[in-house]
Amino acid sequence: DPQRTAFLLRKQWTLYSVTPLYRFSDTHLKDYARLLSISIAAEKQKGLAVEVGFELDLDIKVDVSSIPDLKGSDQDHAAILVQLSSRSPASSKNSERKLIWLGCFCCVSGDDLSKNLPKDFTYLPLFLVNGAEKYTSIIGSWFQTTFDCCFHRLAISPFNLSWMAAMWTGCKVDKTASATELVFSVPRLPQPLDISYAIHPEDAKALWDTVQKTPGEITQEEVDVFMDCLYSHFHRHFKIHLSATKLVKVSTAIASAHCDGTIKFLQSKHLMGVMMLLTELAISQIE
């Protein structure tokens, strides 16, 4: 049901890998929400409230829910969504709450590992966050203490970004698709320099179609040939070897990803494919 996963689209998500959760239970979600509210209230009391922007009286409500549609295979555990919504004390009891923070634990086609897990562990290796860092650290600490797990920022290497560029360029998109853009950071200069290389999406797809031999399958060699074609084209015009720089960001009509470990999903049609790739990256970071 695309409606239930629509909340993922067009927001900037920060990515983390999470080790298995010990003794996490889907039947206790309301209790977890309550305990999280208490944690947030306690942090406010502790003096974090002195920080500019942390409104003392802001009424924050925590919701923890399960999203059964957000998984890849039957072996995957359904995704868990944590939402923080707020209402200023000045407004009436019945006024609308504003969503201020979202955190989503999920696992999309993490088959290989969930098979060998001991009984009391829940495997949700990918964590996506949208919202202020101060809430991320409170909620992250609570999960780490309660379920004995570890969160690590997920970094995406230039090598993985080039796979994303090739995979996402290959997806069929409509006429109004945005350009495919690659951003490179040039190392060892006195002033930082970024090079942005934008390619018309139809040209990029046409190039990929000449490279890919078997539809539905992508090999490392095909990714290398695709990227080398783009690099040679750039070199012919600008005499700059992009292969000597660091690929830091890939943007296509499907999604955009940055090596700092942030992502934006732009299309619901290919959402699960991207989630599968991110789950794989999270799993390999944990290992």
Add this chain to the structure above:
Amino acid sequence: HLATSLPLPSDSDRLPPKIDLIVFMIDIKNKYSLKKVEDSLAYVDPSYFLGKVCFLVTGVGRVNCCSIEMNAVWRLGEVYCSPMLFCELELEAVRVSTAQRLVRMLQICAGHIPGVSALSFSSLMWNSA
């Protein structure tokens, strides 16, 4: 001698330099460096691959900045039957110990260590990898 690629520019006034060891440097953060090395290998006389070539892979401290497929690097070592050293140039201690290893290898390749030939040493390194 330092060079950014092979073949070395020919200087007809002087005799070509005597080379005992060739170290090819590959930076895993820089895909272009791998291509340069692959292209340059074609200009090396085959006799050098009997122990007088080694690969130095740098930038290995930061896996998150990796731009190269590591399998391609391993394959290079296998195809050219030459040892591979790994180092992180930004750490002084590692830099110093790597330099010491290279100097030791150079002494062997130049024939300064009696009883150890370049070929026997490289097959020792190659087999223990």
